[in-house]
Amino acid sequence: MSLNYQQAxxxxxxxxxxxxxxxxxAAETAGNLARHGLTEVAASRGESAYVIDCGDFHLASxxxxxxxxxxxxxxxxxxxxxxxxxxxxxxxxxxxxxxxINDLITVGATPVAVHAYWAAGGSDWFDDAARARDLVEGWKxxxxxxxxxxxxxxxxALAGVIAEGRIDLAxxxxxxxxxxxxxxxxxxxxxxxAIVLLESSGIHANGISLARKLAGRLPGxxxxxxxxxxxxxxxxxxPTLLYSPVTEALAAAGIVPHYxxxxxxxxxxxxxxxxxxxxxxxxxxxxxxxxxxFMQREIGADAREAYGNLNMGAxxxxxxxxxxxxxxVDIAARCxxxxxxxxxxxxGAKQVVIEPLDLEFGGDDLHxxx
Amino acid sequence: MSLNYQQAxxxxxxxxxxxxxxxxxAAETAGNLARHGLTEVAASRGESAYVIDCGDFHLASxxxxxxxxxxxxxxxxxxxxxxxxxxxxxxxxxxxxxxxINDLITVGATPVAVHAYWAAGGSDWFDDAARARDLVEGWKxxxxxxxxxxxxxxxxALAGVIAEGRIDLAxxxxxxxxxxxxxxxxxxxxxxxAIVLLESSGIHANGISLARKLAGRLPGxxxxxxxxxxxxxxxxxxPTLLYSPVTEALAAAGIVPHYxxxxxxxxxxxxxxxxxxxxxxxxxxxxxxxxxxFMQREIGADAREAYGNLNMGAxxxxxxxxxxxxxxVDIAARCxxxxxxxxxxxxGAKQVVIEPLDLEFGGDDLHxxx
Numbered sequence: 001m002s003l004n005y006q007q008a009x010x011x012x013x014x015x016x017x018x019x020x021x022x023x024x025x026a027a028e029t030a031g032n033l034a035r036h037g038l039t040e041v042a043a044s045r046g047e048s049a050y051v052i053d054c055g056d057f058h059l060a061s062x063x064x065x066x067x068x069x070x071x072x073x074x075x076x077x078x079x080x081x082x083x084x085x086x087x088x089x090x091x092x093x094x095x096x097x098x099x100x101i102n103d104l105i106t107v108g109a110t111p112v113a114v115h116a117y118w119a120a121g122g123s124d125w126f127d128d129a130a131r132a133r134d135l136v137e138g139w140k141x142x143x144x145x146x147x148x149x150x151x152x153x154x155x156x157a158l159a160g161v162i163a164e165g166r167i168d169l170a171x172x173x174x175x176x177x178x179x180x181x182x183x184x185x186x187x188x189x190x191x192x193x194a195i196v197l198l199e200s201s202g203i204h205a206n207g208i209s210l211a212r213k214l215a216g217r218l219p220g221x222x223x224x225x226x227x228x229x230x231x232x233x234x235x236x237x238x239p240t241l242l243y244s245p246v247t248e249a250l251a252a253a254g255i256v257p258h259y260x261x262x263x264x265x266x267x268x269x270x271x272x273x274x275x276x277x278x279x280x281x282x283x284x285x286x287x288x289x290x291x292x293x294f295m296q297r298e299i300g301a302d303a304r305e306a307y308g309n310l311n312m313g314a315x316x317x318x319x320x321x322x323x324x325x326x327x328x329v330d331i332a333a334r335c336x337x338x339x340x341x342x343x344x345x346x347x348g349a350k351q352v353v354i355e356p357l358d359l360e361f362g363g364d365d366l367h368x369x370x
Numbered sequence: 371m372s373l374n375y376q377q378a379x380x381x382x383x384x385x386x387x388x389x390x391x392x393x394x395x396a397a398e399t400a401g402n403l404a405r406h407g408l409t410e411v412a413a414s415r416g417e418s419a420y421v422i423d424c425g426d427f428h429l430a431s432x433x434x435x436x437x438x439x440x441x442x443x444x445x446x447x448x449x450x451x452x453x454x455x456x457x458x459x460x461x462x463x464x465x466x467x468x469x470x471i472n473d474l475i476t477v478g479a480t481p482v483a484v485h486a487y488w489a490a491g492g493s494d495w496f497d498d499a500a501r502a503r504d505l506v507e508g509w510k511x512x513x514x515x516x517x518x519x520x521x522x523x524x525x526x527a528l529a530g531v532i533a534e535g536r537i538d539l540a541x542x543x544x545x546x547x548x549x550x551x552x553x554x555x556x557x558x559x560x561x562x563x564a565i566v567l568l569e570s571s572g573i574h575a576n577g578i579s580l581a582r583k584l585a586g587r588l589p590g591x592x593x594x595x596x597x598x599x600x601x602x603x604x605x606x607x608x609p610t611l612l613y614s615p616v617t618e619a620l621a622a623a624g625i626v627p628h629y630x631x632x633x634x635x636x637x638x639x640x641x642x643x644x645x646x647x648x649x650x651x652x653x654x655x656x657x658x659x660x661x662x663x664f665m666q667r668e669i670g671a672d673a674r675e676a677y678g679n680l681n682m683g684a685x686x687x688x689x690x691x692x693x694x695x696x697x698x699v700d701i702a703a704r705c706x707x708x709x710x711x712x713x714x715x716x717x718g719a720k721q722v723v724i725e726p727l728d729l730e731f732g733g734d735d736l737h738x739x740x
Contacts, residue, residue, distance in 0.1 A: 014496050015493055019525055061521055126387070152420050174429065176424070
């Protein structure tokens, strides 16, 4: 077993041709906006959210899904017993919203409205009052934390499409970039900029297929105790941090990042997400959450596999003017998010250099654009 | 067998408590918008799309899914043979977008951006070039027809969440209401207004669970021939009409409907979707698509069951000033959509009166609000 998506059951080589076809077709629809007196911000193609120029401000939008983390919540609930009253659905509700919101804010947008997409494998799914209540309460709490309005959503019962007893959780989010100077598509990124890493709370919602495979192999499964006393399952279910309070606080303080990267799939390779040619030199590592250290050890993954696929303690990267770096860390801390001035942007061929680990990822190690 | 959702496997009595909980929690998040200098248009709660007042214009957003119609496409492809080259995924791509766009336009919005959500039961789903190409091409064609930009999307492989070999298709859509006077939340609806019904192309994407159950009971299954020579399966897969070209053309001609209803689940009961107390008297029926006439006959449903659950030839209702009624029909025709001045709005207790069928639905027959 290795920290490899294909071995965990997701074969990107099969998905990528459709993805590229879709990205090309999508790009060709840009001209449709002219009918409405609008234009797309072309640089947002390939970034984490789509941006339209609306004159007075930019409009950003996105749809994201939770992935398979609900399967962990279901397994843990079965393990601790339904009688415990814990369902973990309040926590995975936050994860789902974080997947959308943390992507949307990378372009400099303030999230303003979200829609829920909760598609169940049959009507019976909804016939569980505790789980339904947790899902709703967790969703609302995350909306309130991010200052976003919950506009509505869909709760279909799709027997035959969704697996029986399961639910597919996704979220769409709309945001505004106002003033337009808050747009962070990377045109201001320059050698000398500081890389500030915001800590993660754990695995977040990427690498879950790997974690589920590992749980199946452990004698104790999800009940296996980690170094900090939590069970593996509980640790996996610590919800993804919501980073929009940080980006909003930065804006309020007059700090506009030169670029942002949400560290999800592809782990630290995402640090070189920017389309330009820069080297990203990391000199300080955030602490590795016990659940990720445990996974790395149990799987026997080396640093390249671990940092190339998991967040390893860094949930979000802000690229800021070096003179703003420490203030960025301080503002994040005031929002309850630990952050580190972890490295700097340099001129040179695209690569991520992680000095404390003597590790490099070259530009060929990341493909996120058509 | 009857035309009843519960018998078709969808038990709204189980889903509604969560829906109501979610709607109440969502409504409580409205105040979050004040942080961004925005306000929600409260009257949009309970309507088909969520609306935020952005000063110069209104922003509308929505997420919708296809339901189980992909299962019909899969069955038909298996029936006619993969060698035929037909996958029907171009057609259900249009259905998926229509579910979102036809809802969004009810509030008077111009759809500007959509995101695709295509969640498959495993990476293998994407490993079918013909189907992938059709899905992408159908999606793009529908975007072009509606003048909307395809902003991006998600194509996750979710083994264990989505049923093996299946795909969950959904769309999110963002629109703008500009000028703001185009907002059609129903405050102008009045006795004397005309009800213009836009024809449907067939079953659209509601009532599919019933149709699938019926197919399973027919000796010829989806291959059963209808009166017009089409097979039942082919007829079911005629894509949902996209009505945004009509609403855009009406706006260009200076006609602002007083209200709009997208006729989906609950069939013609949706004609009384408006929150106020009005009677909706229908004096003329659009032709019933052969596939719906066939379903009604085969199931042995009476008019109340058929019109109370299926669109029966009417896909979208426009409530307009009586003096605009004929011009509305003419404009729709120029967009390639047949329409009929089918009835009028009257003062009185909430009800739908379908005179040609001697049929009435009372206000208690429709529950779409928390």
